[in-house]
Each structure stands twice: as C-alpha cells, then as structure tokens.
Amino acid sequence: MGRIDAVNRAAFVAAATSTIGLVPVVGTTYAEPFHTSSQLATLDYASRGRGGWIAARDTDPRVASALGRPEVTAPADLAREERDAITVVRDLWDSWEDDAVIRDHATGRFVDRDRLHYIDFQCETYSVKGPAIVPRPPQGQLVVFGSEGNTDPSLVDVVLVSGPTLEDTSAAAGRAKAGGAPLVFAELDVALGSSPPAPPSGRLSFAGDATGLLELLRALDAHVDGVRLHPAVVDEDLPVLARSVVPALLRAGIAHRPVPGSTLRSTLGLDRPVTRFQAERLEDSSR
Known part of the structure; x- marks a missing residue:
C-alpha cells in the first residue's frame, strides 16, 4: 500500500540490466486484467523481451479496500478470478498479430486492422472486448508463473x-x-x-x-x-x-x-x- 508497484520497479530496473529476467508479482483478484496486460506488455518492451509475471491471488483485505472492491475470500471465487485474469491477459497479448504494425508511410496506416482482434471475453464479474492498446509483446507471451495447488498448470509456463x-x-x-x-x-x-x-x-x-x-x-x-x-x-x-x-x-x-x-x-x-x-x-x- 502506498508504494511503487512491482511492475514499475521492474520497468525501472530494465534500463540498467541486460540479461536477467524481470518477473513482478501482480495480483489476479482485484487488478483490472486489461491494465495488467498493458503494463506487462510494456515491461516486455522496456526489457527487450525479459519480462514475466507471477500471477498471485490477493488475500490481503487491504488490497480490496485500496482498490474499492468487495473482498473476495472464498477459495472457489479466488480460483475463478485467477483463471479469468490469466485468460484475459493472455488473450489480449494475442489480440495483435505479430505483423499488425505496418507503418505504411504511403497510405498513412500504422496498423493493419485485419491483424487486430476482439477477444470478446465474458465472465461473472466483468467483460473485456479488446483488442489491447499495446502491440503484441516481443516474446509473444510473457513467461507466466503460478503456484502449485492453486493455478491451473495449463494456464502458466x-x-x-x-x-x-x-x-x-x-x-x-x-x-x-x-x-x-x-x-x-x-x-x-x-x-x-x-x-x-x-x-x-x-x-x-x-x-x-x-x-x-x-x-x-x-x-x-x-x-x-x-x-x-x-x-x-x-x-x-x-x-x-x-x-x-x-x-x-x-x-x-x-x-x-x-x-x-x-x-x-x-x-x-x-x-x-x-x-x-x-x-x-x-x-x-x-x-
């Protein structure tokens, strides 16, 4: 609470490093997955492809209070929020194809709109239309980490x-x-x-x-x-x-x-x- 968040700290370190992976912990329970996707994609650009994400459930009630969200405590609800958040973030990273940015000076087009996609995600607590506002990250998909016993292994690397x-x-x-x-x-x-x-x-x-x-x-x-x-x-x-x-x-x-x-x-x-x-x-x- 009241500190620079992990993604911003990792982005700051990116400029001073060249080989290490930068893998901040970002919560999946209360954070907006659209913004999480944009932040992490930007980190991947700042680090030239060295970004990752430790997806973690928020169990501290102060996080909910700080973000003005109802507290989530039931294990099934925490699991659902985690699954939905990871799915949305990954789909948004894929919503720009690798060749979507064309920078065509002759026509004045920056992107090929046919290479941008809606993700049309709908869950119990929110919906996300897409596409992302940041082009696809250098790695395509940042490396996603999750905890054994909590996170579905099929969702993480x-x-x-x-x-x-x-x-x-x-x-x-x-x-x-x-x-x-x-x-x-x-x-x-x-x-x-x-x-x-x-x-x-x-x-x-x-x-x-x-x-x-x-x-x-x-x-x-x-x-x-x-x-x-x-x-x-x-x-x-x-x-x-x-x-x-x-x-x-x-x-x-x-x-x-x-x-x-x-x-x-x-x-x-x-x-x-x-x-x-x-x-x-x-x-x-x-x-």
Whole structure:
C-alpha cells in the first residue's frame, strides 16, 4: 500500500540490466486484467523481451479496500478470478498479430486492422472486448508463473512449488509435472551468514553458509527446473549469493548464464508461441 508497484520497479530496473529476467508479482483478484496486460506488455518492451509475471491471488483485505472492491475470500471465487485474469491477459497479448504494425508511410496506416482482434471475453464479474492498446509483446507471451495447488498448470509456463522439507518440495514438483506443468521451480527461503532465519512460510527454508546452500541446490536440481530464492535480508544475503553461490552453480553446470540479447522465454527453453488467432487460422486452412 502506498508504494511503487512491482511492475514499475521492474520497468525501472530494465534500463540498467541486460540479461536477467524481470518477473513482478501482480495480483489476479482485484487488478483490472486489461491494465495488467498493458503494463506487462510494456515491461516486455522496456526489457527487450525479459519480462514475466507471477500471477498471485490477493488475500490481503487491504488490497480490496485500496482498490474499492468487495473482498473476495472464498477459495472457489479466488480460483475463478485467477483463471479469468490469466485468460484475459493472455488473450489480449494475442489480440495483435505479430505483423499488425505496418507503418505504411504511403497510405498513412500504422496498423493493419485485419491483424487486430476482439477477444470478446465474458465472465461473472466483468467483460473485456479488446483488442489491447499495446502491440503484441516481443516474446509473444510473457513467461507466466503460478503456484502449485492453486493455478491451473495449463494456464502458466512455470509452476512454483513449495514444501517445508526437501521431500515435500520434491513431491510437489512431481505432482506439478504429472499435471502437465511445462517447467517447475522450487520456492526457497535463504538466510546466509549472520542473517536471521526467515519466519515460517510453508516454503523450504535454509539457514547456513554458501557451501550448505550449494549442497541443497544440487539436491533440488534432480527434481526441479529452477529455484526461486527468497533472501531473508536482501542487503546481506544477495551479495553472498552473487559472490559465492551463483559462480559455483555456473561452474558446476547447474545454472547457466543468460546470453545477452536473449529473451526470458529462450533462456528458459520455451518456444515463442504464435497468436491464438493465427493458430486458429492455420488450423482452419489445414482442414
């Protein structure tokens, strides 16, 4: 409340970075999905294709109050809002085909209107006509992350799994993969050196030195495609991660340095998708 939101912070960082993915957490319960789509597409342009989105349910009543919305608490309603929001955002990214922007000086046309599409989305709480007001993002679709047990794996590119122990986290990863998750990342709280341990969060937690963390990450590597680290004290833990942990992971071949100029999708081994409308047109032409 009262702070610069995660997407704006990520867009600010985009100008000072060249390889890392920028993946803000944006709520799905109260935020307007049309605006979420525009913000995230703009982030992808600012970062030249390094944007992503952690789609998260809003469970803090202050968020509803700040946005003037009725509070949503029922699990089924939270799930419905999440599903609808992700669907709308993805459809809006597809509402401009890749070649919609033509910049034809001779005719004075900036876009080919035949390459823009209405999405005509209707749900219980809102409707979205479309198309988007921002051209299709550089990645086509930003990388979308969601939580195991909450988000439908078919809606996301990366499923985030949690568990209080390595065994629990590994089991959650197995469930996510069995459910069709394209990629699975583990959530891990980290406290290094003199940092106090993170308060209980339901996530796997590590407190110790860089060597011990490396051993845990090697163990996780057998079960997941990546790890999302949550430093207990950013100013203390992040320098240790950058100085001691990441170089060791690179040497061991567990982590790989992103190639400058590459997109987040390509770094994660995800193909750039065609738009929904192009796919439907290709399917119709093949019949």
